[in-house]
Amino acid sequence: MRMVELEELDGVGPAIAEKLRQAGYDSIESIAVATTGELMEAIEIGMRQAVKIINAAREASKMGYERAIDVFERRKNLARITTGSQTLDRILGGGVETLGVTELFGEFGSGKCVAGDTPVLYFNSSVPHLESIEEVYRKYERISGETPFENGFVVRTPDLEVIGFVDGGFKKIRAPMLYRERVGRVLRLRTRRGRMLELSGMHMLLTFDGGLKWKRAFELGVGDLVAVPKTMGEWSDARSGIGEDDAYFLGFFVAEGTRNPLSVTTSDGRLRDWIVGYVERRFGFSPTVVEVRRKSVAHQILLRKKVADELLGELSLKKSGEKRVPESVLAGDLNVVRAFLAGYLEGDGYLSDGTVEVTTKSKRLATEVGYLFLRIGIHVTKSVKNVRGERYFRLFITGDDRYKLEDLPFKSKVAPRRSRAKAQRHGYPGEMAAYLRDLYKKTLGGGRGSLPKLAEWKPNRGETFYHVLTRSRFDEIEMTETTFARVKEFFEEGFKRLAQLRQELPGLTWEGFRKFYRRLPFSFRGSMRNAGFSGSSVSNFLWRGPKDQEFMDRVKEALRREIDRRLEILADGLRTIGMISELRWDRIEKIETVPYDGFVYDFVVPEGHTFIGGDLPTVMHNSQIAHQLCVNVQLPPEQGGLGGRAVFIDTENTFRPERISQMAMAVGVDPKVILDGIYVARAHTTDHQMLLAEKVSDMAKTDGIKLLVIDSLTALFRTEYCGRGALAERQQKLGRHIAELHKVAELNGMAVVVTNQVQARPDVFFGDPTRPVGGHVLGHAVTARVYLKKAKANSRTATLVDHPCMPPETATFQITEAGIRD
Incomplete structure (x- = not known):
């Protein structure tokens, strides 16, 4: 079935065709149902030509009728394209079929x-x-x-x-909406x-389980890891309007200041002299210093209203339990x-x-100071203690993070002295040591016998990184930052x-080959045996040379494939x-339900779906079948593919070339061949999405x-057309989009697969309270609908909800790591 172009109609040339399209007549059907007067007025032609x-x-539209036997x-x-799972293929009638639109829908982020x-940390106008x-x-809401x-x-x-985790790093990204819903219980996690x-x-x-993975909170258990940002660095383009001396004084006031009388107190003579000198320089008066008796003699430095008006602001009125970090410091x-934290620590x-x-x-x-410490790459541990019925929040800095305090401009105290790096309680967990050791075995180590290895025992026996890569007992020990950096450098x-x-x-x-193979980080003999060479033929090759040039070429090709395989794994x-x-x-x-x-x-958050939040900064947040189909469609028909290429329109930043490579x-x-056969486009609006399709x-x-x-098909529609007032317009536009997708599938003999999400129905009390987004417009338009749900471990259930046959x-x-499997 072929679509007739406007230019093929009798009486329509390129100029008339362009006028018709500009007037909204972009198909022969729209022209066929138009009246003569409508067409005359729309493109300014005479009656005879319009008729x-x-x-x-x-006449051309009659081609829309076919006999059922012809359709058959x-x-x-x-x-059909295989999904990779025989059981899933079976319920679909053999796989995802061409000439139609298949919808895969599953749990949406509502909830x-x-x-x-x-x-939560957020910015408006960079503040x-x-x-x-x-x-x-x-x-x-007030705005x-x-x-x-x-x-x-x-x-x-x-x-x-907000600050989100995108493409392996943290950056500021837009969050155009904020959502809320009422619930009756939540999970409480304590770390x-x-x-x-x-x-x-x-x-x-974000957690770690043989690699970086996003998991829902209910999937996590005691002992599981939770990712936090390593540092937050410079997060603002705004200028705070205060200098380092001001920041130091503010930090000291937050720690030791009182509102009645307005003053700061210290038992350190050097700090007393610095504060008096600062007040004289900054505010133009000499503060009164009063000696008070505590456990030892302390110096109370009395301040004037000018200090409150010009610097302290509301902070001068706060009780100890109400204090916070001034916005000028946050910005x-x-x-x-660093100056604020130095003043706060000295106080x-x-x-x-x-x-x-x-x-x-x-x-x-306590929360705001924790965020400030993270800006300079220092992580704190937080605890709560009760003293005579009052709660106190304690922040601890341990391990290598203590030595980063050397960069703070202390006036009196001395930062902890640096010592030899050793294992620590809050370093890189043992699970990562196991991952790194496995990566080493698969790429750069193992099976070399007496030949030189990339990680030799003698020169590295005193290096912790060597033992991480070669000793399983290090799975129980947490690595320091120094050790992890050395491992990264090694790879x-x-x-x-x-x-x-x-x-x-x-x-x-061949003359240079014997020196060459000794430089390989893996076993040459083992890789040749895996490629189908016998042990004797490999030995003869090494000692006597190749039988002929063809044998030499076969060895080179096998070695090239092995090196490429290891490079691919190593790159990932x-x-x-x-x-x-x-x-x-x-x-x-x-972890408990409360x-x-x-x-x-x-x-x-359209880009990355993450943001930084929590009382201590935490990274807070499935397209697997879609990725698998992009691989499988390129396989030959005998392997369940179509020998063709794929287009992936990404509306939620979900496409991951690393996952394609694994599959x-x-x-x-060869992953490079598969990736070369996938065209990816990132859609930013519904109009952009429709044009790309x-x-x-x-x-x-x-x-x-x-x-x-x-x-996903509906993500941008939900964002742009928000609320019941926009529902009709959204559904009309979505209907046009689906109709276009059907046309693309039928005219080009291709498969169209769209992902979608479900939303909860609050009026349903029995059975499954979910329904796919898109309503009847989408439900009646797609060819097949498959409902995906999470089962145990990495299992999923797929229910064929609707199919014509x-x-x-x-x-x-x-x-699995390999992709979709039974």
């Missing part, structure tokens, strides 16, 4: 929320703020009001940014370092932050070579070595190591496209 064009369109014969050519008192997520919601949305409400936050997170079971946290550069801190500790009655201050050097060997290989003669490993190096880790000590009768909240290697295909028809003619994936049925499959 001629309409008749030609109606044409559908014999229908092709992925945190409790209202969760502190940083650290407030509870409920405070942020109410602030924007723009809230709109009903799915199971709750949203407020628009057009100028708001080793004192984090207390209250969130819904569906909320996702300051790193020098301002309220205990520093020794073993421990650094500060204590405060203000919960908010980078190994990658360069392998790449250099790969470059030298084509021009190698280095990407993971790079991301790990941007993170630090905490471990869950307790009653919670109130609202939970979540930022809508490609699992089916024995329409363009696929042109690409199909020249690039052999056999699969179009849109992940197959009965409803359920299949179970697994998501």
Whole structure:
């Protein structure tokens, strides 16, 4: 079935065709149902020509009727793409079919929320703020009001940014909306370092389980890891308006200042002299100093109202339990932050070579100081103690982080002295040592016998990194930052070595081969045996030379494939190591379900879907079948593919080439070949998404496209058309989009797969209270609908909800490192 172009109609040339399209007549059907008067007025032509064009369109439209027997014969050519799971293929009638649109829908982020008192870091007009997520919601609700949305409400936050984890690093990203819904219970997670997170079971946290993975809170257990940012660095473009001396004084006042009388107190003579000199320089008066008796003599420095008016502001009125970090410090550069922390530690801190500790009655201050420390790469451990019925919040700095205090401009105290690096309680966890050791075995180590190894025992026996890579007992010990950096450097050097060997290989003669193979970081004999060479033929080759040039070429080709395989694994490993190096880790000590009768909240973050929040900074947040189909469509028909290419329209930043590489290697295909056969486009608006989909028809003619994936179909529609008032317009536009996708599939003989999400139905009390987004417009338009749900471990259940030929049925499959499998 071929679509007739406007230019093919009798009486329509290029100029008339362009006028018709500009007037909205972009198909022969739209012309066929037009009246003569409408067409005359729209494109300014005479009656005779208008009648001629309409008749030609109606004649051409007759091609829309076919005999059922012709449709039956044409559908014999229908092709299918395997999903990778035989049970899933079976319920689909053999796989995902061409000439139609298949919808995969599963759990949506509604319900992925945190409790209202969760502190969050956000920016508007580049100015940083650290407030509870409920405070942020109410602030924007007062500005723009809230709109009903799915199971709750949203407020628009057009100028708001958060810090998110994107492409292996942290950066400021837009959060155009803030969502809330009411729940009756939440999960409460407490970690080793004192984090207390209250969130819904569906909320996702970044963890480590044989690699970096996002997991829902209900999937986590005691002992699991939770990712936190390694540092937050410079987070503001704004100028705070205060200098380092001001920041130091503010830090000291937060620690030791009182409001009645307005004063600061210290028992240190050097600090007394500095503060008196600062007040004289900054405010132009000499403060009164009064000696007071405590356990020892202390100096109370009395301040005047001018200090409050020009610098302290509301801070001069705060009680000890109400104190907080001034906004001018939050907005300051790193020098301002260091000066504030130096003043705060000299006033309220205990520093020794073993421990650094500060204590405060203000919960908010403890949270804000924790964020400030992270800006200079220092992680704190938090605890709470009760003294005579009052709560005190204690912050501890341990391990290598203590030595980073050397950069703080102390006036009197001395930072802890640096000692030899050793294992520590809050370093890189043992699970990462196991991952690194496995990566070493797969790429740069093992099976060399007496030949030189990349990581030799003698020169490295005193180096911790060597034992991490070669000794399983280090799985129980946490690595220091220094050790992890050395491991990262080792793998980078190994990658360069392998790449250099790969470059030298084509021009190698047998005379140079014996020296060459000794430089390989892996077993040459073992790799040749795996490639099908016998042990004797390899030995003869090494000692006597190749039988002929053909044998030499076979050896080179086998070695090239082995080096390429290891380089691919190593490249993926280095990407993971790079991301790990941007993170630090905490471990869950307790997790429980607690009653919670109130609202939970979540930022809508289109890019990356993450934000930094929590009382201590934490990284807070499935497209697997779509990725697998992009690989499988490129396989030959005998392996369940179509021998064609794929287009992936990404609306939520979910496409991951690393995952494609894993799946490609699992089916024995060069990942570079597979990646070269996938065209990826990031859609930013609904109009952009629709235009990208329409363009696929042109690409199909020249690039052999056999699969179009849109992940996800409805995400941008939900963001742009928010609230019940926009529902009709959204559904009309979505209907046009689906109709275009059907046209693309049928005219080009390709498969179209769209992912979607489900939303909860609050009116359903029995059975499954979820339904896919998109309503009847989407439900009646797609060819097949598959509902995906999480089962145990990495298993998923797929229920065929609707199909023109197959009965409803359920299949179970697994998501493995290799991809979709039974």
